[in-house]
Amino acid sequence: MDVFIQQLINGLSLGSIYALIALGYTMVYGIIRLINFAHGDVYMVGAYVGFWATTQGWGFLPALVLSMVVSAILGVVIERLAYRRLRNSPKIAVLITAIGVSFLLENGGVLALGAKIRTFPNVFPEVQYHFFNGAVVITNRQLVIMVVTTLLMLLLQYVVHKTKTGKAMRAVSHDTQAAMLMGINVDNTISATFAIGSALAAAAGVLVGIYYNAINPYMGIMPGLKAFVAAVVGGIGVIPGAFVGGISLGVIEALVSGYGQSLYRDAVAFALLIIILIVKPSGLFGSNVREKV
Amino acid sequence: MKWKKGIAAVVSLLFSASLLTACSGGGDKKTSANPAPADAWVIGGNFELSGGQATFGKAAVNGAQLVFDEVNAKGGINGKQIKFVALDNKSEATESTNVASKLINQEKAVAILGCTTSGDTLGMVQLAMDKKIPVLSTSATNPKVTVDEKTNKTNDYIFRACFIDPFQGTVMANFSLNNLNKKTAAVLTDNQAPYAKGLAQFYKEAFTKKGGQIVADEGYVTGDQDFKAILTKIRATNPDVLYVPGYYEEVGKIVKQARELGMNIPVMGGDGWDSPKLVEIAGAGALNNTFFSNHYSSEDKDPIVQDFVKKYKEKYNEVPDSMAVLGYDGALILVDALKRAGEPNAEKIKEALAATKDVQTVTGKISYDEFHNPIKAAAIIEMKDGKQTFKDKVQP
Helix, strand or coil, rough: CCCHHHHHHHHHHHHHHHHHHHHHHHHHHHCCCCCCCHHHHHHHHHHHHHHHHHHHCCCCHHHHHHHHHHHHHHHHHHHHHHHHHHCCCCHHHHHHHHHHHHHHHHHHHHHHHHCCCCCCCCCCCCCCCEEEEEEEEEEEEHHHHHHHHHHHHHHHHHHHCCCCCHHHHHHHCCCCHHHHHCCCCHHHHHHHHHHHHHHHHHHHHHHHHHHHEEECCCCHHHHHHHHHHHHHHHHHCCCCHHHHHHHHHHHHHHHHHHHHCHHHHHHHCCCHHHHHHHHHHCCCCCCCCCCCC | CHHHHHHHHHHHHHHHHHHHHHHHHHHHHHHCCCCCCCCCCEEEEECCCCCCCCHHHHHHHHHHHHHHHHHHHHHECEEEEEEEEECCCCCHHHHHHHHHHHHHHHCCCCEEEEECCCCHHHHHHHHHHHHHHCEEEECCCCHHCCCCCCCCCCCECECCCCCHHHHHHHHHHHHHHHHHCEEEEEEEECCHHHHHHHHHHHHHHHHHHHHCCCEEEECCCCCCCCHHHHHHHHHCCCCEEEEEECCCHHHHHHHHHHHCCCCCCCCEEEEHHHHHHHHHCCCCCCCCCCCEEEECCCCCCCHHHHHHHHHHHHCCCCCCHHHHHHHHHHHHHHHHHHHHHCCCHHHHHHHHHCCCCCCCCCCCCEEEEECCECCCCCEEEECCEEEHHHEECCCC
């Protein structure tokens, strides 16, 4: 039982990271039907900004906020320069552009920062909490990851459902043409979506940097892919779906490693994706009358 | 009709290409028969001067250069100076083949020193065997480098300056049983690295043969971030020690996360741990109570070791790592063979190398066994507050 609880904690902290990245994927898909493959690399840039800020002596929260702001701007710039002019082109053209932007960020990162691993300074000292005579251990960093993820998720729900921008996002997602006729500034709304999604990815990047203590320019590839799976599992375009998808992917990975064969972890994760798509092609939370952002 | 023309064009292209390669093959044979320039011994260096293992290659070249400079200062070998031409293989096996070809055909090298990794060295093994040019790798630890896998015969022209993977695994198994007095072990292997798999296999064999018990045998892949789930599983089996024969990036994360889970047992590994990055990733505190086998320790009080460390520091202003010491040792072994061969003839150098006996190097007295592997001791390093300290020297 204690082992199971420990694995659950492991899975929840890993899943929180996937969930944060998956939110950005799902928001962008919801609004312009684009799978933004550069999203994982925005997460990488976020981690580097956080790295820079903490090495300059900033605390955890200021570094997190700075990283989110810088990445939000990066997200808007990417959309403005690479995707906007292709908005009326075939879907495949935008998709390939997204892959191009992804490569640009990765290799630009190698060129500018070098391929070597960077390690974060010790921003906040680790504290361990023991339960069941030390059989279950949870660290303050794991708690921070889960708490920050939950708070950002709640904030996002508030923005989407209670603010004017959120209303505009839902309108554009529902019917872009109609939203435009109603006087909604579609360009700004899409920019806002990119900004929020990228900021969330940056938060994930900083959390990962502090938790695992090693970042490199290629760090966004695998988590990006996993988060994409999480978004699809939850029903791409649905915000709570991305959250649940991310968390469940993390927990499933932990349980497969813990009770099955550790090397089958990724295979099981992707097999799950295939099964869910066969049984429920729109994902766990997707339905015909889905509420998209 | 169009596609027929296309096929004809392709076929004729292929044909002319094969003719071309046949020609160049013939031409190469002729050039390799040419004797080296009479005024100097040309030694080729095939090293990782850029790319993923750039620190390895640079250190090895520094070490080797030290030996050649010394020999040249003393008047060279038989009155002839040594010309060391080190080229960059970009840490890629294919590029390693190109570099070897350039060294043999253009630079007219009589022997090649390098590479530092097993993969890159394997990239030039076939070429060196075909051209009959002796190769001495400084730190390729995989057994396959000097022995042909299919025929189990020794590759006549390939030698190395380091011990091989099975030895490292066995050394650490004995160390856990005898020195640490531990009876159960868990093994966590990088399943993508032949190096790690080799070490793990021989650790497990030696450990169980001598009465120990392997309670968990798990794997991960290069680039993994999160090891908590696997470590939780291992923790439930209550091992006395954890053996992680991987490379420093993942090892650093594993040690850190194991400590976070409250696993304070000794963690051990091999020479893949030898990097300053290990301390940065895992943290100095987490690395206490960890041990790894290595080629040498700069803390070893042996006067030969201290003498080398001093010389190296004077010239390059840094403490030599294992790659530097193996570059130095490789050059020493080669120079010894050149002296005994007496003339720049690849065939004679190869025979002199195979007959290497009791050559005094920094990492021990080197003699080759029938598979061209040196028989020598390994150093065991203990990490204390982020510093490598010399724990023990284990004779084979």
